[in-house]
Amino acid sequence: MITLSRAMVLAAGLGTRMRPLSDAMPKPLLPLAGQSLLDHALDRLTDSGVTDAVVNAHWLADQVAACVAARSAPRITLQREDTLLETGGGVARALTALGDAPFAVVNGDAFWLDGPHPALQRLAAAFDPERMDGLLLLIRTAQIAGEVGRGDFMLDPLGLLRRPEEGEVSPYLFGGVQILSPALFEGAPGGAFSLHMLWKRAIEAGRLYGLVHDGVWFHLSTPADLHHAEDVLRSGVTRALF
Numbered sequence: 650m651i652t653l654s655r656a657m658v659l660a661a662g663l664g665t666r667m668r669p670l671s672d673a674m675p676k677p678l679l680p681l682a683g684q685s686l687l688d689h690a691l692d693r694l695t696d697s698g699v700t701d702a703v704v705n706a707h708w709l710a711d712q713v714a715a716c717v718a719a720r721s722a723p724r725i726t727l728q729r730e731d732t733l734l735e736t737g738g739g740v741a742r743a744l745t746a747l748g749d750a751p752f753a754v755v756n757g758d759a760f761w762l763d764g765p766h767p768a769l770q771r772l773a774a775a776f777d778p779e780r781m782d783g784l785l786l787l788i789r790t791a792q793i794a795g796e797v798g799r800g801d802f803m804l805d806p807l808g809l810l811r812r813p814e815e816g817e818v819s820p821y822l823f824g825g826v827q828i829l830s831p832a833l834f835e836g837a838p839g840g841a842f843s844l845h846m847l848w849k850r851a852i853e854a855g856r857l858y859g860l861v862h863d864g865v866w867f868h869l870s871t872p873a874d875l876h877h878a879e880d881v882l883r884s885g886v887t888r889a890l891f
Contacts, residue, residue: 653773653828655747656699656723657740658690660757661707661730666870667758675709677757678716679875682882686869687716690755695722697769699753703728703743736844740829741837751776751830754844759825760878761786764864772828775808775860782833782856783848785810786826788866793822808858812849821859824866 664676671679677687684692687704694702705728706713717725726746734742740754753769761768768786776784790800800819802810813819833847851857867878 650774651751651776651778651828653698653751653753653769655701655750656694656753656755657703657705657743657747658687658694658755658757659705659736659739660687660713661705661710661733661739662757663708663733664758667872667875670872670875671708673709675706675713675757678712679758681760681869681875681878685716686758686760687713688720689760690757691717691720691723691725693761693763693767693769694753694755697753697767697773699723699769701746702726703746704757705730705734705739705743707731707733733841735841737834737837737842737847738840740844741834741839741842744831744834747831749831751778751828754827754829756825758869760867760869761824761826761862762865764862766863768826768862768864771863772826772860775858776828778830778832780856781858782830782851782854784828784858784860785848786824787821787859787861788824789861790820790822792866793868802859804859804861808860809855810848810857810859811852821861822868824862 660677664671667676678685700723702723703726704717707730710729714727728743772784801823802821803813803819848857
């Protein structure tokens with residue numbers, strides 16, 4: 650168990666599959682249920698005790714800057730990236746601000762509703778720095794509307810993750826929410842690289858784990874996904890579940 654006080658929100662992507670909505674607005678600033686996806690993510694972090702966050706920005710960065718400047722919590726450091734650093738490079742650049750303790754990383758377009766207990770608090774309670782370099786929030790593919798492909802991860806009874814082998818279909822997708830240890834980044838390259846490279850290394854070392862989400866999660870890849878999520882939230886179905 651850890652105390653979660655710092656986090657990073659990844660908001661620098663181009664959001665190409667969300668075009669044309671993302672042509673004039675970064676994907677994390679698209680509205681859902683009355684506020685931007687980025688604000689939803691930052692609210693979840695604040696509600697779970699995070700006091701300091703880094704938000705990176707590249708595409709239409711001034712709009713992201715204006716969004717975070719309008720907030721009172723958490724305390725936000727804006728990380729402008731003149732060139733795309735991808736997920737791993739973006740987090741690696743922010744490590745000084747994220748400190749020496751494990752921290753949360755949330756995709757700027759991740760949108761979820763908590764179940765009986767907040768997902769970030771469940772992750773923090775389950776994170777064991779002695780055994781883990783990363784703990785990822787997983788979503789059951791059976792609960793997702795739309796195309797999910799072969800899934801992302803296989804999960805063993807102890808929570809250890811591995812990638813599906815050829816011919817396997819995984820029942821889980823990564824939900825865009827995770828807790829990472831700074832140790833995961835030891836020996837990481839400079840510049841742009843994906844977190845997938847570090848996940849692979851952690852899997853080989855037996856130090857990447859998963860936790861299955863017990864609430865609602867929305868796959869937000871295309872404009873149709875966003876409209877579907879708005880319809881579901883407006884219907885009140887999710888309020889009846891929790």
